[in-house]
Amino acid sequence: MTRSQVHKILVTGPVGAGKTSAITAVSDITPVSTEELPSDETLTKKSNTTVAMDYGILKLHDGSKVHIYGTPGQKRFDFMWDILSKGGTGLIILLDNSKESVFEDLKTYVAAFAEFIDTQQLVVGVTRTELKPNSGIKQYHQFLDQLNIRAPVFEVDARSRRDICFLIRALLSSEDAL
C-alpha cells in the first residue's frame, strides 16, 4: 500500500462538537489554535471558540505526515471553510450527539462540503454519545442513506487520541484505495 508523503485533512462540525479537542489530542506538535472569547450565544456553551482555524500535525510510522486543519464552528466564519478545504484529501465531520439538532447539523455540513465530498473521502465522528442514550450509530447510518452518502461513522471521544486516530486511519485507508 503506497502513501503520499503529505496528507491534508479537514476537521469540521458545529460549535462544541470537539474539533479543537480532537486536534489537540492527536497532534504531535503543540497545536496552533485561534481561540477567543465568544461574543454571541456560544458563550453559554463554552468559554472559548475558534475564530480562524486549528492546526496540528500527526506523524505516521512510515514517515509521512498528516496536516490537520480544524474549521471554526460558528456559521459567520464559514468563509474559512472554503479556504481551508483547498488541497484537502479528506474530511472529518464531528457531531455532538447530545444536541437535538444533530441531524440538521450533519445535513448542513454535508451540503456545505458537497463538492469536496464528491471527490474526496469523508468520515463522520459522533461525540458525546454517553450523554444522550439512543439507538447508537444506526440512526446516523439511516440518515446518511437518505442523503445518499456512504461514509464510515464512528463513536468517538474527541479527547481520545486513539479514537481520533481511528477516524484518520479510516480516511487514509479509503484514500489509498482510490
Added chain:
Amino acid sequence: MTKLSVGHNLPVSVHLSSMSETTRAHLEYYISNTGSPLYNQVSKLETADCIILDIDYPGASNVFEERTAQSGFRCIFLVFSVTEIPNDSIVNILKPLTLKKLEDAAVKIAELLQCLAVKEATTRTASMDAPLKADGLGSIPTLTVVAALNKTTKITANLNKSNNKRSVYKSVKDRSIEIEAGTSLSPPKNPVFSRAAPTSRAASKRDLLCGSRVDYKTPLEKKHSPYSYAKGQYLGGYLAEALQQNKNNETALSISIPVLNLYLYVQPNINRIYSNKSIKDTKTVEQIFSPLKADEVKTHFFLEPNRAQIAREIKSDRGFAYSLEAFVWLSILLSAKGRLPTGFDPDEPIRLKHWPNFTRLENTPHCFEIATCWAQKFKSLNDVISELKLQASDVIAFYNGTSALELFEHNHKNMVRKRGLLDFLLRRSTANENLR
C-alpha cells in the same frame, strides 16, 4: 528489577515509555524541575519502579502487554488515559494532565510500592520451605482484549422517556467486556488441525477471535464442514434472531437461559443490554458462548416496559450493562471463532453498506483493510481473501461480526428472481388478456 524494600519512599524511579514527543518533553521538564522531589527519571526500564505511558498513543497497549507478559515482571504503570483502567498495577491519571494529578499519582505509586514490598517480604518469609510461586501484582491485566464497549459511565435505564418517575436501575455502571487472553473457549483441539501455541498476547487475542485451527484452503467452497458453525445454536444467533423479529417495534425484550442462570434484558432503542452476570468472568464467557439447545433459551418480548418484572429479573445492584451492538459483535466472534456459518456461499457478491463502529467494537485482524476493500464494490468472500492476501479466518471473522450487525448489502441485480405461484398465475392471466 529494582529490589523492593520495606519503607520505600519518594522520589519514585520512572521510565517514560509510549507517549508523544510533546508529552515526553513536558514530563522531562517537570521531573527535572518542580517534580524532582516526587519523580526520578531513569533511562533503563529494568531499574524503574514505574513505567509511564499514554495509553492512547499508538503502540502503548502493546508495550503494556509485552511488559506484563514477561515472567516475574513487577512494576507499576502510571497511565494517562481518557477513562480509568481498573487494574491493581495501574495508577490512572485522567486527561488532561495537571500538576496536581502528577503529585497525587506520585503518592499513590509510593504507597503501592510500599504494599508490594511488604507483600514480597511476607511471601519470602512464609514460603521458606516451599518453592516460590510466580505471583503477579494482582489480576492478570486484561488490556489484551478490551472491547472498549463504552466508557465507564453511570447508566440509567430510561424505560419511559415521557414518564418522570425514577427509573428502575439506580445506576448501572458500564463494564468493558474484557476477555483474558488465556481463556480456553474453544473445544478440545484436534492436534491435526491446531496451530502452534500463541507466543504473544496479540496472537492470543487473534486466536480468541479468529480461531486457532489451521486456516482454510482457499478458494473456499460452499461445503466446508467440519469448519462451519450453526449460528442459530449460539447465544449470538438467538440474540440476532430476536432483534430481527423485534426490528419494527424496538421494544424491550429478554433472553433467559435458566440452565446457566443467565438473564439478559435488551433495550434496542438505547443500544443497551443488561446481564445479571459479568462478561469479565471467564467461566461465564465459556458457558454462554458454547452451543445451546433450543429449549434452553427463552425469549420474551415486552409490549410495554414492566418495571417490576424487570427489577425482579435483573437486580440493579448486580446488573451489568453493555453496548448491545458490541455485545452482539463479540458474542458472534467468540462463538464462530473464524468459522463460516453453515450454508453461506463464499462466492456470493456482497458489499459493505456501512463500516462497523471500530472505535467501540473489538477489532478483528486487518479490519480497516478489509472494510475498505468491501466498501468499494460488490465482492465475494473469496474475492476479498484473494485480493488482500489475508488468512481466510481473518476475513471470515470480520464477515461474521459485520453480518450480525446487518451492515452488508446483497447485489439484488444478480439475484435470480424467485417466481412463486401467484406470480405465475398473474403472468398467465395477463398473457390471456393480451390474446383477447
